[in-house]
Structures are given as structure tokens and as C-alpha cells.
Amino acid sequence: MHPAIQGLLTIIIGVSACIGYFYFSNIFLDKVLFPARGRHAGRNINRANMVRPWLFLFPALAALSLYLAYPVFETLRLSLTDRRLDGAFVGLDNYRQMFSEQKFWEALRNNFLWLLVVPALSTTFGLLVAQLTDRIKWGAVAKSIIFMPMAISFVGASVIWKLVYDARPEGADQIGMLNAVYIFMGGDTSHTWLTIPFWNNFFLMAVLIWIQTGFAMVILSAALRGVPEETIEAAIVDGANPFQIFFKIKMPQIVGTIVVVWTTITITVLKVFDIVFAMTNGQWETQVLANYMYDKLFRASDWGVGSAAAMIIMLLVSPILVWNVRNARKEMK
Amino acid sequence: MDNIAGQKSSLTWAVHFSVIVLVLLWLLPTLGLFVSSFRSADQIASTGWWKSLFAQEQNVVIRAEKPDQQKLIDGLYVIEGNLFAQDGAVEGDVSVWGTSSKDISAYAAGETADLGEKGRLTVEVNGDYRFVNDTEFAGSRGQRVFLTATTPPSFSFTNYKHVLSKDSGTSSMSKAFFNTLTVSIPSTIIPILIAAFAAYALAWMDFPGRALLIAFVVGLLVVPLQLALIPLLKLHLQVGIGKGYLGVWLAHTGFGLPLAIYLLRNYMVGLPKDIIENARVDGATEFQIFVKIILPLSFPALASFAIFQFLWTWNDLLVALVFLIDSSGDTTVMTRQIVELLGSRGGNWEILATAAFVSISVPLCVFFAMQKYLVRGLLAGSVK
Incomplete structure (x- = not known):
């Protein structure tokens, strides 16, 4: 497959996955998990509002943690190990x-x-x-x-x-x-x-x-x-x-x-x-x-x-x- | 006030002058490369680019045709031709000429020089010459003519054709161009959406730990991406993404997110509170508020970030080197190609200049078209 088409597909998949994720997770939250009707309508709305920020934040936080926060610690760990020794801990040798x-x-x-x-x-x-x-x-x-x-x-x-x-x-x-x-x-x-x-x-x-x-x-x-x-x-x-x-x-x-x-x-x-x-x-x-x-x-x-x-x-x-x-x-x- | 009014004119001149100097300092290096990309290899190597903008005077020595080319016309022996056609390298208008190195400006163009028994030589402005003699020309070598020629500026698109043509083994720049485009467009679009949702949550939703998360994002803003190279490359290799477009898209998305979230949040916080609260009262869900109110209103901030991210991904070298370019070299990007050219063909300025300008031209167009948003983004994005 030509990389340009692959790129176009990625844009479409990426964007629709993003929109789909946000749209359906919100619907799921409001309609299935904590429906705003019945006996606990009030409590459910409050609960839904407590969870919602994390729905909005989740993809960004996941990407940030994986691509920037985790590497800081992993690099620190790698700097204390030796690759030739199968990643054995070598202290400050490096x-x-x-x-x-x-x-x-x-x-x-x-x-x-x-x-x-x-x-x-x-x-x-x-x-x-x-x-x-x-x-x-x-x-x-x-x-x-x-x-x-x-x-x-x-x-x-x-x-x-x-x-x-x-x-x-x-x-x-x-x-x-x-x-x-x-x-x-x-x-x-x-x-x-x-x-x-x-x-x-x-x-x-x-x-x-x-x-x-x-x-x-x-x-x-x-x-x-x-x-x-x-x-x-x-x-x-x-x-x-x-x-x-x-x-x-x-x-x-x-x-x-x-x-x-x-x-x-x-x-x-x-x-x-x-x-x-x-x-x-x-x-x-x-x-x-x-x-x-x-x-x-x-x-x-x-x-x-x-x-x-x-x-x-x-x-x-x-x-x-x-x-x-x-x-x-x-x-x- | 008098002393200020009196000083004003000299000070104003000083200001204008200094700004002109600074602007020239900033403009000339780029202009030099730009001009060079339209010159041939010989031109670049022989004279500075600044001289190419004006007509140039050159002194050259060209030999006329050899005596064995002479013709017998009406009882006279004649050698005819065009000196520039003979030489091929130089072109222009002859101003003065001579036949001896001691006096290279002995005759004006159009004059006839009488060389005694060697004959009579006439050189025209366009380089046509006519060498006439009553007796047969002898010897094996043509007459030397010393010319002072004025060469007009000459530019061509030859370099661009050469660099961009597919079959030239020089650089495969056109492929690299499309690869760069393939890298940068998805890497620009994908983080925007993710960041916009997160920024909205951080700006307008109340939840415990919000301040901490904002601090987290601000902190990540300055984490050098050098730290991420090895752990992420290892990760990509482990999960099977390997080196390729998917890897580079993900990496650019991750590295672009802190700035995106920070920029968008700063902008969204400034949006009028009334609109959002009215919408909430009217029964709009958070999702609707976001899609129908926040996103359209945040267009300037979205545009700012899109420009930043596009420039950054288009101009990037390090991330592409680590996450994209494998040993086959099929997925090479332009910055990488240019570095290769710098190494292997450091002296081939015509190719290097042209390749660099192909790569620079796209960001420059974006820059001049969207400067307003870029400035706005810079002002919002610098941590205050």
C-alpha cells in the first residue's frame, strides 16, 4: 500500500476513532452506566459528572504518560544497567x-x-x-x-x-x-x-x-x-x-x-x-x-x-x- | 521637550539604519541560498551569489578556429565564426578585446585590428569574428583573442528539474518530499483532537486533582525528547510497530500533546463563562457543548497549534531518524536527505541549495500565509 494512502487512512481511522471514543463513551456513561432517570436520577447525574472529566482526559493522559513520563524513569533505569550484560544492574558504571x-x-x-x-x-x-x-x-x-x-x-x-x-x-x-x-x-x-x-x-x-x-x-x-x-x-x-x-x-x-x-x-x-x-x-x-x-x-x-x-x-x-x-x-x- | 524634538531626526535616522542592517543580516543568508539554487554549478563555484544579480565583466581568452578551417572567398583567405560558440562556457557582450596579453583592451568591439602579415581581425559585440588574410594562414593553432565580456545575469530551473526528477539517482528528493508530507499531516491532525478534549476538561470541568494535572502538563512541556528515544524505540520494537510511519505518528502525537493541551487550555479558559453555563442550563450535554460551542470558538488556538505542529514535524530530523528511517531507506524524509547531501556532496552547492529550498519552501508558505496565528500561538504558549 502506498504510504500516502496509508497516511490518509490513518487520519480517517485516527480521527474517527477519537470522535467515536468520545461520543460513545459519553453515551455509555449517560444512558447505560448512570442513566439520569428512575429513582437515583440525581445521584446518577452527579456520578456521571465525576467520571466524565476522566473520559475526556484519558487518551491524552495515556499518551503523555507513555510517551513522556514513562521514558524519564525508563531512561534513568537504563542508565544504571549495561546492555551487553543483558541489562544487568551496574550502578553508576555508565x-x-x-x-x-x-x-x-x-x-x-x-x-x-x-x-x-x-x-x-x-x-x-x-x-x-x-x-x-x-x-x-x-x-x-x-x-x-x-x-x-x-x-x-x-x-x-x-x-x-x-x-x-x-x-x-x-x-x-x-x-x-x-x-x-x-x-x-x-x-x-x-x-x-x-x-x-x-x-x-x-x-x-x-x-x-x-x-x-x-x-x-x-x-x-x-x-x-x-x-x-x-x-x-x-x-x-x-x-x-x-x-x-x-x-x-x-x-x-x-x-x-x-x-x-x-x-x-x-x-x-x-x-x-x-x-x-x-x-x-x-x-x-x-x-x-x-x-x-x-x-x-x-x-x-x-x-x-x-x-x-x-x-x-x-x-x-x-x-x-x-x-x-x-x-x-x-x-x- | 525641546531637547527631544531636536534629537529626533538624527535618532530616527539611526533607528532606520540599524533596522536595515539587522534585516539584511537576517535576510541575506537565505537569499544567498535561494539565488544559488537557480545558478549552475560552475556559476556557483566561480563567483559569489551576490555578483550574479548584476551583469558581470569577465576577462577570457578564446582561440579562434584553427587555420585548417580557412576558406578561400574572392581571393581572400577567411576564418569566420563566433568566439562564444567556440568556447561554450562564456556568453555575453564583447566590450573591448585585444590579441596580446599585454594589451587586452586594445580594440573596441566592431573595430578591425591589423596584425600585419598575420591578417586583419574583426570582432563584433555578439562575439562574431572575421579573420581575413591575403595569403594562406599558417600554423596549427588558432589566433588567441582576449575578450572583456559583459555577462548578463542568468538563472534557470535546471537544478530543480534535476533534483525533483524521479530517475536522477542523486537524491530522490521527490520521494522524500511525499514521505515528509506523509509524516507530518497525520502527526498534525491526530494530536489536536485528543488535546482539545483534554484541554476542555482541564479548563471547564471541576474535579479533584485538576491543578495537579495542569502542573503535570506544564512539567512535561520541557522534558527533552532525547529521553524518550531509547525506551520508546524498545517499546515499539517489542510490540511490533517497529520502525515506520505508525511509530513516527505516535511519537509525534505524544511529543506534541503537552504544548497542544497547554495552548488550548489557556485559550479555552478565556472563553466567556456565560455561554457555557447557559448551554448547560438549556440541557446541553458536555459533549454537545464541546463540539458545538467550544471547538468552533477555539479555532484560532487550534490553528496556532496546527501550524506549530506542522512546522515541527515537517522540519524534524531526530524523531524521523530514530522512529522512521530503517535500513532500506525507502521512508527517508527531506531533512535526512539534505544531511546526507551535506556529508557526501558537501561541495555540490547547486544540488544542496535546491534540495534545501524544496524543503524550506513549504514551511515558508505556511509561515507567510498564517503568520497571524503563529504569533498568537507564541504569545499564548510561552509559559508566563
Whole structure:
């Protein structure tokens, strides 16, 4: 069967199964299990209403538990076992082995670099663009263009930037923009930017910053527009210059949103995989945790160490997780 | 107020200028790839894409036909032809030319050069030349002509035809295109329904443990999907789903649900309470309320999530690598193909650029058509 037809069938089956499940389970609940008639009509209605939320929630909860919650614990278990020994419990051996690997520390160092640089620069650029485009006529077009990379896949962006970083031998016409600009500015010779250890990390980060700035801009520009007009007017009357207005009046009022943007990008950074996988595959000291883990899992087939690396990523994410959950609960009260 | 009014013009210029710089920074990389996808391999490799937008001046050396091609016309020995036709690689308009490397711009197009006993040579703008001599041309090699030619910008769809044609063994991009579509459409539609019901329960039904469940969803929002890879792959292999479309649809559904539930719940909570309570009083069942009132009203949020999920599944590489692509390679997706091309044909920019743009074009269309919903979704979805 052709996959497209299979896909169409799946959509039909999936959608009708969903609707069928919700429709019939509700009918069953109201008509068969707790019918709203007879002696216990009142009690039955109450009981039906107690069960109904769980009917609505069941498919989602089942999928969430199976596809996200269960793997967290299973990965933890796998990280403590050894596949070659038939899954025998080996304690912290996998972690010990991982900590003894040079590549792991390199990945961890790079991940911290990414964590420092990417959210900071994306948020700064986003804020800058949001503020600058606020008052100009063609601001909407500018925003649209800066927002556009959000739609481009990490892999597509990697190709785009690989062309920017392309290097031709000395003397030949450069076809990569960076080298062309570099030589135009008086640079001595062309460089293969992605192979210069340490600095190449920043060339990879540029790709993610390029993608994430649009996200930061959209959210921050909404926040800036939400700043009460009176506070700005009062500042103008008091003789504040535009910079003072921005830094002393607007910024303090949107700090909450800045933190949200920052943490959201931080999570994206922790999971970054495609860019490194496509552009350098961790060569020339550009390894990151997600790619290190993929290497262990599917190239070295070492599920134990791979799981241990995944747990490190989870560990790095968990402060944000806790913080988010606490905020969400606070908001509900 | 005076000082502000006075500063305004210079500051406004600074603002316009900085925005232009930023926009160019963000636009040029993509534009570069886009332009490159319409150029031939030679063009891409020889000059930067930015030069291709303008007519280019090139200095080339082309040899005229060899003396053995000469004809005797009216008592004169003549060699005729077109220099560009001879060379094949270059095309354009001749501005100046010469016959010696020391003075390559000795003559303008249309002029005749008198080379003494070697003959008289005329080169026209379009590259036609006429080499005339009273005596027979000698030697075995054709006369060298140094040309300064202006080449107009030239673009073609050849790369796209090549990349998308089925029989080209290069990439089978057209197959990958349909595979990607097969992955992303069901993965977008299925989670929406499941999430909508759950979001409604979390927003408008009162039951013990609701707050805890919402916290659970918010927590799962940030769980890295890297953790799910091995346990789920093992699970899929155990229950017999294996690697394939079903597996990838299920995985995308699971990974997309937290955001879907969160987005939809946030939106549904904001719907007017009166409508729902009136409907309840009028005797509508919860199912009817959901289908007839909540779903139509939540259309903007549904659209936002659909766009997110579509972009995410279309652009995804990792989930497809783990859950879909088996060793046969029949189910490969575009992102995977592009990574392959990057590895094996890192230098073939014409194929790489075109393949990447085929893959990027669909999300870009979705993006520009539905930007409004995307922005709305982002604003609702970022955890406040």
C-alpha cells in the first residue's frame, strides 16, 4: 500500500476513532452506566459528572504518560544497567565511564557556552528589534523578515549558513559571504571557519541565534506594547531621553517576559542537535550533549552511556521545569 | 521637550539604519541560498551569489578556429565564426578585446585590428569574428583573442528539474518530499483532537486533582525528547510497530500533546463563562457543548497549534531518524536527505541549495500565509 494512502487512512481511522471514543463513551456513561432517570436520577447525574472529566482526559493522559513520563524513569533505569550484560544492574558504571571520556567534557563545556551565549544574544537582538521596529512605518515588514527563520528547519538553516561560511582557496573568488566580507575588510586569507577549534562553536551558535531572535522579538514586542502609556508620558514630561525611557521605564516593566523568553530559549539550546549533527557532527571540538548522546546510542550502540547522557540533559532542564511548574501553580491560585 | 524634538531626526535616522542592517543580516543568508539554487554549478563555484544579480565583466581568452578551417572567398583567405560558440562556457557582450596579453583592451568591439602579415581581425559585440588574410594562414593553432565580456545575469530551473526528477539517482528528493508530507499531516491532525478534549476538561470541568494535572502538563512541556528515544524505540520494537510511519505518528502525537493541551487550555479558559453555563442550563450535554460551542470558538488556538505542529514535524530530523528511517531507506524524509547531501556532496552547492529550498519552501508558505496565528500561538504558549 502506498504510504500516502496509508497516511490518509490513518487520519480517517485516527480521527474517527477519537470522535467515536468520545461520543460513545459519553453515551455509555449517560444512558447505560448512570442513566439520569428512575429513582437515583440525581445521584446518577452527579456520578456521571465525576467520571466524565476522566473520559475526556484519558487518551491524552495515556499518551503523555507513555510517551513522556514513562521514558524519564525508563531512561534513568537504563542508565544504571549495561546492555551487553543483558541489562544487568551496574550502578553508576555508565556515568563513571562517561565522565572519563574527553568527548563528554568537551560536549558539556560547549553546552554551557551555548547556554551562555545563545539565550543572551537572541533575547538582546529580539529586544533591540522589537524596540526599534515599534515606531517605524515598515516595522511590520522588518519583523516579518526577522521572524521568518522560525519556519526554517535547523537542517535547512545549517545548509544556508554553510554557504555563508564556505571557503575557497586563497586567490580564488570567495563564494561564502563571511570570507568575502573578511577579505574585503582587509583580511589576509580565507578561513574554513567551522574547523577552527573553540571559535567554531560561535559560528554554530550564530545559526540558532538567527532562528531564535524572531521568537524573542515577537514575545517582547507584545510585552513592550503592553507597557502603560502613562508611565512613558510621565517620563517624557520629566525630561527623560529615549535611552532612559527604554532602560529605566520600559525594561523594568517587562523583566518577567524577558525571563520567560530567556528560559524558553535555554530549553531549546539544551536540546540542540540538528545544527551540530548537520554542520560538523561534533568534529573539531564542537560536540554538544544531544549529539554526543545520539552518537552513543545509534553509532556506538551503547544504550547505557547514551541514557546517562540523556539524564544529564534532563538534569540541566529540571531547574526550569520546577520553576515553570511552580509559576503555573501560583498563577492558578 | 525641546531637547527631544531636536534629537529626533538624527535618532530616527539611526533607528532606520540599524533596522536595515539587522534585516539584511537576517535576510541575506537565505537569499544567498535561494539565488544559488537557480545558478549552475560552475556559476556557483566561480563567483559569489551576490555578483550574479548584476551583469558581470569577465576577462577570457578564446582561440579562434584553427587555420585548417580557412576558406578561400574572392581571393581572400577567411576564418569566420563566433568566439562564444567556440568556447561554450562564456556568453555575453564583447566590450573591448585585444590579441596580446599585454594589451587586452586594445580594440573596441566592431573595430578591425591589423596584425600585419598575420591578417586583419574583426570582432563584433555578439562575439562574431572575421579573420581575413591575403595569403594562406599558417600554423596549427588558432589566433588567441582576449575578450572583456559583459555577462548578463542568468538563472534557470535546471537544478530543480534535476533534483525533483524521479530517475536522477542523486537524491530522490521527490520521494522524500511525499514521505515528509506523509509524516507530518497525520502527526498534525491526530494530536489536536485528543488535546482539545483534554484541554476542555482541564479548563471547564471541576474535579479533584485538576491543578495537579495542569502542573503535570506544564512539567512535561520541557522534558527533552532525547529521553524518550531509547525506551520508546524498545517499546515499539517489542510490540511490533517497529520502525515506520505508525511509530513516527505516535511519537509525534505524544511529543506534541503537552504544548497542544497547554495552548488550548489557556485559550479555552478565556472563553466567556456565560455561554457555557447557559448551554448547560438549556440541557446541553458536555459533549454537545464541546463540539458545538467550544471547538468552533477555539479555532484560532487550534490553528496556532496546527501550524506549530506542522512546522515541527515537517522540519524534524531526530524523531524521523530514530522512529522512521530503517535500513532500506525507502521512508527517508527531506531533512535526512539534505544531511546526507551535506556529508557526501558537501561541495555540490547547486544540488544542496535546491534540495534545501524544496524543503524550506513549504514551511515558508505556511509561515507567510498564517503568520497571524503563529504569533498568537507564541504569545499564548510561552509559559508566563
